[in-house]
Amino acid sequence: MKSLKIICPNGHLGFAPLKRESFRLGVAEKPDYIAADSGSDDIGPVPLGSDTCASPKAWQRHDLEEMLLAARELDVPMLIGSAGDTGSNSRVDMYVEMIREIAAEHGLAPFRIGWFYSELDKELVRAKIRSGSEVTGLDARSPLSEAELDDTTRIVAMAGVHPYRALLEQGCDVIIGGRSSDSAIFAACALHHGFPEAQSYYLGKVLECASFCAEPYGAKETVLGEITQDWVEVTAMHPGQRCTIASVAGHAMYERSNPFHEYVAGGLLDMTDCRYEQVSEKTTRVTGMKFIPAEQLRVKLEGSGKVGERFVGMAGIRDPYTIAHVDEVIDWAKTQVRDRFGPDGWELHYNVFGRDGIMGAMEPLRDRPAHELMVVVQGVAPTREMAEEVAMTGTRQLFYARLPDVKGTAGGVSFVFDEVMQASPAHRWTVNHTMAVDEPLELFPLHTAEIGA
Numbered sequence: 001m002k003s004l005k006i007i008c009p010n011g012h013l014g015f016a017p018l019k020r021e022s023f024r025l026g027v028a029e030k031p032d033y034i035a036a037d038s039g040s041d042d043i044g045p046v047p048l049g050s051d052t053c054a055s056p057k058a059w060q061r062h063d064l065e066e067m068l069l070a071a072r073e074l075d076v077p078m079l080i081g082s083a084g085d086t087g088s089n090s091r092v093d094m095y096v097e098m099i100r101e102i103a104a105e106h107g108l109a110p111f112r113i114g115w116f117y118s119e120l121d122k123e124l125v126r127a128k129i130r131s132g133s134e135v136t137g138l139d140a141r142s143p144l145s146e147a148e149l150d151d152t153t154r155i156v157a158m159a160g161v162h163p164y165r166a167l168l169e170q171g172c173d174v175i176i177g178g179r180s181s182d183s184a185i186f187a188a189c190a191l192h193h194g195f196p197e198a199q200s201y202y203l204g205k206v207l208e209c210a211s212f213c214a215e216p217y218g219a220k221e222t223v224l225g226e227i228t229q230d231w232v233e234v235t236a237m238h239p240g241q242r243c244t245i246a247s248v249a250g251h252a253m254y255e256r257s258n259p260f261h262e263y264v265a266g267g268l269l270d271m272t273d274c275r276y277e278q279v280s281e282k283t284t285r286v287t288g289m290k291f292i293p294a295e296q297l298r299v300k301l302e303g304s305g306k307v308g309e310r311f312v313g314m315a316g317i318r319d320p321y322t323i324a325h326v327d328e329v330i331d332w333a334k335t336q337v338r339d340r341f342g343p344d345g346w347e348l349h350y351n352v353f354g355r356d357g358i359m360g361a362m363e364p365l366r367d368r369p370a371h372e373l374m375v376v377v378q379g380v381a382p383t384r385e386m387a388e389e390v391a392m393t394g395t396r397q398l399f400y401a402r403l404p405d406v407k408g409t410a411g412g413v414s415f416v417f418d419e420v421m422q423a424s425p426a427h428r429w430t431v432n433h434t435m436a437v438d439e440p441l442e443l444f445p446l447h448t449a450e451i452g453a
Contacts, residue, residue, distance in 0.1 A: 001032075001193050001194075002228060003226050003227060003228045004032050004033075004189065004190055004193055004195065004226070004227050005029065005030075005031040005032050005033075005224060005225070005226045006031055006032065006033040006034070006035055006186055006189055006190075006203070006207060006224070006225050007023075007026035007027070007029070007031045007033075007034055007035075007222050007223070007224050007225075007237070008035055008036055008186070008207040008208070008210045008222065008223055008225070009022075009023045009026065009034070009036060009063070009066070009067065009210060009220075009221075009222040010036045010063055010210050010220055011036075011037065011208065011209035011210040011211070011212055011219065011220075012037060012038065012039070012040055012042075012085075012209075013036040013037065013038035013060065013063045013064075013080060014038055014053070014055040014056075014059050014060035014063060014084070014085070015040075015054070015055050015059075015085075016055075016059065016219065016220055017059050017062045017063060017220065018062075018063050018066060018220050018222070019220050019221050019222070019238070020066065021238070022211075022221040022222040022236075022237040022238040022239075022241075023066060023070070023222045023237070024070075025222065025237040025238075025239075026222035026223075026224055026237045027070045027073070027074065029224055029237075030074060031074070031076065031224060032076055032189070033076055033077050033078070033079065033186075033189045034067050034070060034071045034074075034076060034077075034078045034079075035078065035079040035080070035081075035185050035186055035189065035207075036063070036067065036079075036080055036081075036185075036210070037080075037081045037082055037180070037182045037185055037208055038060070038080050038081060038082050038083050038084060038085065038087075038095075039081065039082020039083070039084070039085050039086055039087050039179060039180070040082070040085070040182075041302060041429075043085055044427075045304035045305075045427040045428055045429045045430075046304070046424045046425070046426075046427045047085050047086050048086040048088065048153075048154055048156065048302065048303075048304040048427070049153045049154055049304035049305060049306055049425070049427035050153075050306075050424060050425060050427065051086075051088055051090055051091075051154060052424075053084050053085050053086075053091065054085045055085065057094075060084065060095075060098070061098050061102070064080070064095065064098050064099060064102060065102045067080075068099060068102050068103070068108075068174065069102075069106060069108075071173070071174070072108050072109070072111065072173075077168065077172065077173055077174070077175065077189070078173070078174045078175070079164060079174075079175045079177070079185050079186075079188070079189065080095060080175070080176050080177060080185075081159075081164075081177040081180035081181075081182065081184070081185035082177065082178070082179050082180050082182075083095040083176050083177060083178065086156060086179065087118045087119075087156050087177065087178040087179025087180060088118070088119050088154060088156055088178070088179070089117045089118075089119045089178070091178075092115055092116075092117055092118075092176055092177070092178050095115075095176045096113065096115050096176050099113060099174055099176065099451065100451055103451050103452055104452070108451075108452055109452060110450055110451065110452040111173040111174060111450075111451055111452065112170075112171055112172050112173050112174075112448060112449070112450055112451070113172060113173065113174045113175075113176070113448065113449055113450075113451050114167035114170060114172030114174070114175045114176075114446065114447065114448045115167075115175065115176040115177070115178075115446075115447050115448075116159070116163040116167065116177055116178055116444045116445060116446050116447065117178045117444065117445050117447075118156045118157050118158070118159055118177075118178025118179040118180070118443070118444060119154065119155065119156050119157075119178065120155045120156065120157055120301070120443060122149055122150075122152060122155060125144070125149060125155060125301070125435065126146060126149055128435055128436075129144060129145075129146060129149070133435070133436050135301070135433045135434070135435045136298075136433055136434050136435075137432065137433050138300070138432045138433060138434065139432060141432055141433065143433070144301075144431060144433045148430050148431070149303075149430075149431075151305040151430050152303040152304065152305045152430040152431055153303075153304055153305050153306050153427070154303065154304055155301055155302065155303040155431055156178065156179035156301070156302050156303075157178075157179065157299050157300070157301055157435075157443040157444070158179050158180060158181055158265065158299060158300040158301070158302065159177060159178060159179065159180040159181065159184065159265065159299075159443075159444050160180075160181055160184045160264050160265030160266050160299075160440065161184045161187050161188035161191055161264075161265075161266075162188075162265070162266075162440035162441055162444070163177065163441060163444040163446060164177060164180075164184065164185065164188030164189075164192075165188045165191060165192055166441060166446055167446060167448065168188065168189070168192045169192070170446075170448055172448060174451075178444065179302065181264045181265065181300075182204070182205075182208035182209075183201055183204030183205045183207075183208050183262060183264060183269070184204060184264055184265070185204065185208075186200075186203055186204035186207045186208065186225070187200040187201045187203060187204035187264075190203055190204075190227050195227050195228075195229065196229060196291075197267070197291035197293075198269065198289045198290050198291040199227050199228070199229070199230070199231070199232050199289065200227065201262065201264065201267075201269040201289075201291055202232050202252075202269060202271070202274075202286060202289040203225050203227045203232045205252060205262050205269060205271075206225060206232060206234050206248060206251065206252065206286070207223060207225045207234065209251065209254070210222060210223055211223050211236065211238065211241060212251055212254070213234055213243055213247055213248050213250075213251035214236040214238070214241040214242060214243045214244075214247050215241065215242060215243075215244055215246070215247040216240070216241065218238060218240070218241055221236070221237065221238040221241060222237040222238070223235065223236055223237060223243065224237060230287065231285050231286060231287045232285070232286045232287075232289075233279065233283050233284065233285045233286070234248055234283065234284055234286075235280075235282050235283040236282050241282070242281060242282045243282060243283055243284045244278060244284060245276040245277070245278055245284055247284075248276060248284040248286065249274070249276050252271050252274065252286075259271075260272040260274075265297065265298070265299050265300070265440065266293065266294055266297060266440070267291055267292055267293045267294045268291070268292045268294070269289060269290075269291055270289065270290040270291070270292055271289055272290075273288040273289075273290065274286055274287070274288045274289050275287050275288045296436055297436065297437055297438075297440060298434040298435060298436050298437070299434065299435055299437050299443060300432075300433070300434050301431050301432075301433050301434065301435055302429070302431060302432060303429070303430045303431025303432075304427045304428070304429060304430060304431075305427060305428060305430040306425055306426070306427050307347070307380055307425075307426040307427060307428050308346075308347070308380045308381050308382050308383075308387060308425065308426055309380070309381060309382070309383060309384045309386075309387040309422075309425055309426070310378060310379065310380050310387055310391075310422075310423045310424065310425055310426040311378075311379050311387050311388045311390070311391035311392070311420040311421065311422055311423060312376065312377065312378050312379075312391060312420060312421050312423045313376075313377040313379070313391050313392065313394065313395030313396075313415075313417075313420040313421070314374060314375070314376055314377070314395070314415070314416040314417065315374070315375045315377065315395055315398045315399070315413050315414065315415055315416075316372065316373070316374055316375075316413070316414045316415070316416060317329075317372065317373040317374075317375065317398075317412060317413055317414075318371070318372045318412075318414070319412035319413075320371070321403070321405070321406070321412065322401075322403070322412030322413065323369055323371075323372075323373055325403050326352060326355070326369070326373060326375070328401065328403060329398050329401040329403070329412075329413070330350050330352075330375070330398070332397060332398075332400075332401035332402060333348075333377075333393070333394050333395070333397035333398050333401065334348055334394065336393055336394075336397040336400075337379075337390055337393045337394050337397075340389075340393060341381075341386070341390065345381065345382065346379070346380065346381045346386065346387075346390045347378075347379070347380040347381070347390075347426070348377065348378070348379055348380075348390065348391075348394045349377070349378040349380070350375055350376070350377055350378075350394075351375070351376040351378075352369075352373055352374075352375050353373065353374040353375075353376065354369055354370035354372060354373040354374060355369035355370070355373055357374070357376070375395075375398060375413075377391055377394045377395045377398075377420075378391065378423070378426070379391025379392070379393075379394050379395075379420070380426040384422070388420060388422070391420040392419075392420050395415070395420055396415075398413045399411045399412075399413045399415075401413075
């Protein structure tokens with residue numbers, strides 16, 4: 001092939017439904033593949049730890065249906081990575097079952113489906129640690145310890161291109177992947193047809209978030225990527241969007257500590273010397289990317305562990321004096337919880353919106369709060385009953401805080417709700433590490449089946 005085209009309709013399938021108008025314009029371009037990523041750790045550790053989705057099943061089925069019908073209409077492969085937000089085994093099974101249901105509902109002609117799992121048995125990881133093969137921490141984390149492993153509920157390994165390529169080689173028309181590197185989903189298609197690693201991985205990097213690489217901003221719109229032996233081009237499908245030098249280069253630097261480096265299982269995409277050229281109003285061409293193979297094959301692991309049950313309360317503050325002393329008000333509420341439950345065995349977390357609720361201590365305007373604040377309170381404890389009381393005390397005692405110079409009894413705090421609301425159980429990231437493997441497929445069992453046969 002001299003070139004290959006892939007359309008991506010959604011940067012996180014299911015997080016919000018894809019926009020059908022631009023998707024059908026992409027389908028009209030007759031791409032060679034339709035692909036999308038369906039997962040992210042941006043959603044936090046709760047879905048992985050609780051083995052749930054962050055989005056309604058109906059939204060996920062909507063996108064799978066649109067993509068499957070288009071792929072079968074064009075007779076081209078369809079790839080989905082990180083099924084159901086986390087890529088856990090149950091999410092992969094859920095997607096495979098939805099594909100079966102959609103195919104039966106529409107009476108689609110027989111096709112071959114492939115899928116792979118990414119979830120790991122903790123004992124496999126423990127054996128690695130005990131063998132002396134360090135499970136190395138990312139983002140300044142220490143090497144994984146057995147104690148941290150014991151606190152982990154669920155672990156997934158992040159696949160590279162290898163399981164996708166293996167299933168494409170087996171002739172699969174639809175591939176549902178466990179947890180995967182976003183770019184690998186797309187890169188696997190290009191590598192399968194013999195395109196260079198550097199261009200293939202860049203194609204994946206630019207397509208992974210769909211229309212996030214276009215301007216003006218508009219999510220869930222389709223973009224089309226084309227690859228040759230020499231360059232990658234990306235084109236916005238929405239009539240009002242363009243892929244510009246600024247939007248494409250900006251997205252290449254998105255979500256990374258080093259704006260020019262993208263690590264995958266097996267190597268590094270180096271974008272330091274990339275050159276961007278506006279070849280038409282809606283299309284940007286990229287050249288100059290490099291791929292540096294890794295000396296050792298290491299796979300990223302993500303793990304989540306449950307902290308406790310969680311309730312959430314909300315309190316509003318309009319009184320200027322209370323706003324000026326909001327930290328003292330919060331300290332008072334924490335002291336009341338400590339008096340009731342002791343010094344440990346529970347957690348209280350406060351987000352003060354209107355001051356630093358989003359950025360916390362990094363907020364540069366922290367000393368200039370707004371004229372009204374919203375305090376969101378999270379209470380975490382081992383049981384539902386205790387978590388509810390911790391959150392209730394931590395919220396309601398904001399009203400009763402004793403401040404100097406306060407002489408009235410009206411109180412400086414109001415409540416959106418008198419009650420606190422049950423939230424998902426609290427989890428934390430326990431594993432953000434890489435582990436050495438001998439074979440690229442050893443953590444990713446492959447499966448295939450015929451649908452409609």
